Amino acid sequence: MSPRPGVVLEVDRSTPPTLFWHGEGFRLEKLPVGSRIVYAPEPVSPLANPDSAIRQALENPLGDSAPLSSLLRPEMKLTIAFDDVSLPLPPMRAPDVRQRVIEAVLQMAAEKGVDDVQLIAALALHRRMTDDELRHILGERVFNAFAPYGLLRQHDAEDPSNLVHLGFTDEGEDVEINKRAAESDLLIYVNINLVAMDGGHKSVATGLSSYKSLKHHHNVRTMQHSRSFMDMHHSELHTSNWRMGKVIADAGVKVFQIETTLNTDTFPEQFRFLQRREWEWALADRAGFFASSRALERTPPGLARKIFHSIKAPHCLASVQAGEVGPVHARTLEHVHRQQLVTVEGQSDILTMGLPFISPYNVNSIMNPILVACLGLGYFFNLYRGRPLVREGGVVIMSHPTPWAFNPVHHPSYIDFFEQVLAETTDMFEIESKYETTFATDPWYIHLYRTGHAYHGVHPFYMWYWCAHALSHLSRVIVVGGERAAVRRLGFSPASTFSDALEMAEDAVGRNPSITHIHTPPLLIADVQ
Amino acid sequence: MKALVFERQLARFAASRLVSDLSGSGRGVGVGPLELLEVEPPELPGPGWVRLEPRLAGICGSDIATLDGRSSRYFEDVVSLPFVPGHEIVADVRGGPKDGERVVLEPVLSCTVRGFEPPCDPCRRGERGRCERISFGALAPGLQTGYCADTGGGWSGGLVAHESQLLAIPEEMSDEAAVMIEPTACAIHAALRSERAQAGRVLVLGAGTLGLLTIAALRSAVSPSLLVAVAKHPEQRRWAKRLGADYVVAPAEAVRATRRLTGSLALPVDGSVIARVTGGLDVVYDCVGSHSSLASALSVVRPGGEIVLVGMPGPVKVDLAPLWQREIALRGAYAYGTEQTATGPRRTFELAAELVATAGLEELVSSTYPLERYEEAIAHAAAAGRRGAVKVVFDLRRRGDRRLGGEKENR
Amino acid sequence: MSRSAARELALFLLRAPTRPAGVEAPRLKSRTGVEYPTEWARRYAVRLARAMVLDDVTLPLVTAAARPAFYGRDALERLEGPVIVAANHASHLDTAILLASLPPKRRHHTVVAAAADYFFDRHWKAALSAFSLGAIPMERVKVNRRSADAAAALIEEGWSLIIFPEGGRSPHGWGQEFKGGAAYLAKRCQVPVAPVHLRGTRAILPKVPEPARSRFRPGKTAVRFGELLWPSEEEDARRFAARIEAAVALLADEAEGDWWTARLRAGRAETPSLRGPAVSPWRRAWSLPASADPSRRPSGRPEGSAATAWDEG
Known part of the structure; x- marks a missing residue:
């Protein structure tokens, strides 16, 4: 069976609850009837040899x-x-x-x-x-x-x-x-x-x-x-x-x-349900979901993190091209698009997303609040071509536990950025002009970057800038199930349940808003017409 | 006359220590050596003395330490029992040529007050806080009004004071502002104790009354290049910021923040948990005076830097290796007297009165209590930060109440 | 007795006397390294115990993990009397595999030359090495009179000797220069040298330079004995050592290819050196034969299939 392309599903009364990633775990949420869910294309077939x-x-x-x-x-x-x-x-x-x-x-x-x-x-x-x-x-x-x-x-x-x-x-x-x-x-x-x-x-x-x-x-x-x-x-x-x-x-x-x-074959067999469409979940998928959610409830966060970070993806090589940079990259993008592009008609008022346990900057580490913001508003928000999935002045609702926790070896400057800079202001330009240079030239961060396993002192700034487009585009960002103090420090609004979040979002975008959920990972790019 | 009297009663002393250990500072007052009694007003010790009727009398951190049974035994020889506490006093003069005048009391009982002529060397220089004769002369021992058996104290209906102790306050100044003058004078004196603070990088540990006032004093009198405050509670953070701190950080963040703001390196070097910085701040004002605050101060001050002890310390256990290896100066800052300013020597209390007015420090008075509710008042003062308060004072202005209370007591 | 007197007595008993400045301290004798005495390990009872442990525990385990195939052992079978077994060295497994390759009678009458600074640096290590393998301490850098005398005496008593002329395990998988110890002892005692090549032990348990990591992975090995080499009058120890190295190199060539091609190459003096090509470090590492490289990725996994069976190509 050749892999199926991505699909935009319109939620009706018989649509099963939708899977939301939630850090080292997941939740099932019932999206309102009429919401759209964007599913990634299935993994393309790998190169045979x-x-x-x-x-x-x-x-x-x-x-x-x-x-x-x-x-x-x-x-x-x-x-x-x-x-x-x-x-x-x-x-x-x-x-x-x-x-x-x-x-x-x-x-x-x-x-x-x-x-x-x-x-x-x-x-x-x-x-x-x-x-x-x-x-x-x-x-x-x-x-x-x-x-x-x-x-x-x-x-x-x-x-x-x-x-x-x-x-x-x-x-x-x-x-x-x-x-x-x-x-x-x-x-x-x-x-x-x-x-x-x-x-x-x-x-x-x-x-x-x-x-x-x-x-x-x-x-x-x-x-x-x-x-x-x-x-x-x-x-x-x-x-x-x-x-x-x-x-x-x-x-x-x-x-x-x-x-x-x-290709986007992202999860090993025991977590295969994470990349299947919910209405196609077989008994094994349902059992897998049930067993892993129950087990995770009882697992201390540190251990859960360890378990998730030990996941090795069964990704396979889908294409390889070599030579001059320009033509090579053009060919590469064709392949990325072939794997990840999904056509979506028009924008919506609200974009929802479930954020997983991992971002590019916390492999074998803790996803701290700044990385949560970066993954949601930097990466997922920007997974579009043409126009954003959410209209200007719209709302993003993301789901992640957002613990006030940092890996002090990997992210020393993040701690100071979060505790000292974001406590003063969340304004991008002010942060950039007032703090960036001191962090970038701080000898302690430089020492840890050069001799330890620390991100450079300026790196948390980049993570924050990564959200710049989203933050200037959106009227509100709501985090479901996040640690309230940490979410507030980011300048976002905490909500304890998904329906609370929807109500809060309605304050900003009006009654009966249109909702789009981006069902990722596996990764996709929404081609918004 | 009603007065809160502190007596030597060993059993009560021990009980208050025990209760405050078990249920928190300020909670041992009910069983402690402090009692509300009907007493005769103190005698005038001689010429130059007047009677005062307190209007407001503040509750100070050192008072609470004394009541908790936590203050150092060092003070045993420089106080005389029984005494009426209260040294942050705004009062009306009763009798004499200045009858009816509203004054603030400078409580230090120095040579002039004790009738020494000529005065000791420090007193001659106006450094009354350093008086060498605080246990001698015409009065019973006592370093300040509020710790002396002969003078009475602020937590009562009346006391006596020497004319040299008085500072008249202008009509437009409220009682609440006036009661802040004494603690503010302490803060100004402390701020001026270190020459390194001028254009230096300083940190103020603790954001109770004394910490906040030290921030205000540093801002107005010293102008450091960087002023960091360590504050625990939200209300304290707000005040610290308002009074002029460049950065306000939580106690757990103090070392990290210092490291970042001074661009210092830190130890240990694996970056996991920073215990201390290798560079650091020029001056740390310790407005807490506990062993943990002194240890924090030692972990953030730069080599060759200085720690000023503003809060009253007791016996503390602390590792002095950093003090030795980093050649750190440790300085006390007690009371006030005369300060050297650009315009010449000035009485600390005058500087304080100006600062209280310009910085609006009267707002720091959060609650007032009548003497009868002294247990509540002291518990409130002991937990001020946590309960969103700064300065708690006794309000002695309602005479009707006072007379009423007296009648009750007589029955 | 009063308390202070009791205290005095206790201190007198517990404290060693101080030494006057003019008196020389007696030196404690070091009993490790080359000076470690191993005679006890060759007493009959100990030999019996060693034979039992070797034959019933050590060698079965090693044989199971390394699955050695033996070639050319007949060269040894015809010989009466002691022999010096000289082999290339890349793994801690080598000694046990060599012991396993010897016929039982000779095996139980064999000592192993082991690095004095590594196997004999602590008492417990020295005792363990001497007991379990019949090790004797040998200075690895230079010929040490004491260790050479001891080894020669044992050979003259009729003991065979296993020795690794490279002086230690190869850190990078390629051979190192053969030192003169084996050749010297053979000349001095007039006994033959059996050149032996061990293939595949490094892939099972390598010695690797930091930060590479040594891991144990069971696999297959091959042990090749060459023709016995006798010392000759006109050849000094250094040249004899070179001849031993050449013999092991020939066996190595044979192990990677076949006997005939190796012979042809030997005839043309084209046998590849044990020491690998004289190129940059990465290329030397890269050109290691798979049998000496524990980190080689089996090639050609068909990716689409769920099966992860490696193609042992």
Whole structure:
């Protein structure tokens, strides 16, 4: 059976209750009759032989690029950069697609006798990964061949000796990237395009850059003008990255881009009901839902988090393309759209969403309130093409426990941002002008970022800016079942039940509002007509 | 005349300590050594003394510590029993040339008051808080009115005071404003105790009356470059902000906030839980005086910095290793006298009267109680922060009540 | 007795006397490392106990986990008297597998040269090594007179010796230079050396450089004995050691391919070195044969199928 496309369901009296993710758990909610539910397309069929597909892609590159094997010479300096642990979500079952690609590249490099090879994790300002995480992403063979010899590095955006300034864009934006990558004869970038935002010139221009460079597009103005940042043709974020990509190319950095897409097979067998449509739940799905919800009620939150973060997704490689950045990314987006696009007619007054336990920035960690805001208003709100799913002045209702809890190792600056900055103001521009620089240059955060596993001091600001478009578009944000103090601190309204939330929303958008529920994950992009 | 009298009764002393340990500060008053009695007004000790009839008398943190049986035994030799507490007093003068004048009392019983001529060195310099003769001379021992058996105190219908202790208050100043002058003078004196605070980064620990007044005093008299306040309760946070704190943080956030605001590094280095900063603030004003507040102060003050003890401390157990290794200065700040200002030396009480007026500090008076409800009043004052209050005072203005109470007592 | 007198007495008894400055302290004798005495471990009763533990516990376990296949053991069967078994070394399993490969009679009359600084650095470790494997301490860096004398004496008594001429397990999977110890002892005692190649033990239990991680994964191994090598008058120990290394290299080539091709290559002096290619570290690691690489991903999993059976290609 070929996978079915996404669907927009109109709720009627016989529609079963709808599944809402709720952090480390889920709830069933009865949506009012007439509401719409947007379901993602089913996972596309995977490539039958991923390893040979990868070799094919390397030898038949797109755009203006020679086959990889002809680019490799024994005496050259070769750098392979790769996406970090923030992708895919949840982390995929071994072997990770980056492992497959990098093994194929290294096999070629070994055959060609390339001695000087380094691997660099393109972290940007994300936290450094643990050895276990790197081992999972790269596989043990790659890890063992590189890590012991110091050839596996994690990009350090605060190491001035390992950054190089390549110039300015036409708009005067600094382009500063990893020195080793810039000075290599060939830079191979291995990406995973989980959502449409990833990849393209953003890979190198963001992943391997520094705060100096990033702040030109990671700011409130850019994010308010990225509508959405999931749609590169209407995203100021991407325009800026593309300008930087040009500077990087003009500076003589030769990039061989390898992009991959995965299908949306997101949950393992025991959680399969999470990606099925409720009216198709078989006995096993209903039993699975019942058993896991009951078990989770009795599980302490720390343990539940551990259980969920140990989930490995059965994602499969859906496409791989290599060569020149532009044409490669265009092909990648076709594949992402083929997997994720759902056509939706018109906007509604209220958009509802259930937020899961994971976001790109809390893999093996706690989803703190700032990340809750970012996942709902940054990611899910922006999963559209054309117009937002909710009208201007509308309301977003999201469901998440939103605990006032932080991982102090991963998110030290988040704690201060939440306790000290958001306590003063939630206004984007005020926060940006008054606090950003001190956080970005704080030596303690820099120390933890460089030597521990901490996100950079400025990272919580970016998470907050990620919500900029949504917050200027919406009149109200309501969080169902969240810790009240934490929700209030974010400037949102807490509601204890879904129907309370709907009533509160009616105060803002009027009686009998139209409602759309975005049933994700699995991921989707709403093509709003 | 009615008066709340504090007597030496060991059993009651122990009982109040026990009750306040078990059920909280201020709760042991009923069983404690404080009693409401009908007493004779104190004798005038000599020329230069006048009678006062209190209008308002504040309840101070040090009073509560004394009533809880928690104050240091150090004070045993510098007080004389039985005494009537109350040293934050606004009163009417009775008799003499100044009869009927409304005054505030500067309670320190220094050389001039005790009839020493010439006065001791500090008193000569106007530093009356540092008087070397507080247990000697014409009066029974007692460092202040309110701790001396001969003078009486504010929590009563009448007391005696030396003319040098009085400060006339202008007609337009309310009683509530006037009763804030004494604690404000303490705060101003404390704020001026550290030279490092000038244009420095300071933190005020505690946001009770003294903490809030210290914030106001720092803002008006010292102008630090950064003023952080640590406050526990919502009402305190609001006040701290209003009186001029740049940032107000919860006690649990104090170290983190200090670290961020000073851009310091911190220990331990794994980032999991920050115990102390390696840089820190120039001056910390400890307006609590407990061992935990002193430990917090030590964890946020910079090497070479200074801790000013504003709140009355008792015996505390604290690790002094950081004090030694980081060369931190620990300073006391007691009472008031004369301050050196840009325009020359000025009496602290005058500076305080100005600050009370300009900063609207009379609003800090949250509740008033008649003497008869003293148990309630003291319990309220002891739990002020939690109950959304700042300063609790006795209101002695309604004479009718006083006479009525006296008759009851006679029956 | 008064209390203070009792206290005095207690202190006198409990406190060691202080030493006058002019007196030299007697040095405590170190009984670990090369100086650890192992004679007790060769007493009859201990040998009997070791034989029982080895034959009934250790070797069955190791054989089950490593499933060794033996080749060329006949070379040894024809020999009477002691032999020096010299093998490549990549895993803690190697010793046990070599012991398992020896005929029982010889096995129970064999000692193992073990690194003095690793197996004999603590008393309990020394005792355990001496008992369970019949280990004797050997200095791994240079020929140490004391340990060499002890080993030579044992060989002359008729004991066979297992020795790893590389001086320790390979950290990266490729061979290291063969040191002269085995060759020296063979020359001194005029006994033959049996060159042995062990294949696959590293894939089961490797020694790996940080931060790579060693994990135990049962698998298959192969043990190849080569022709016995006799020391000759005109050859010094260093060159004899090189000859032993070459013999093990030939066995390695044979293990990865087949006997005939290996011979042909040997004839052309093209036998690949045990020490791997002289290239950058990552390429050396990358070019390890699968049998020596515990981290190799089995290739070609058909992704669409739910079955996760690995294709052992």
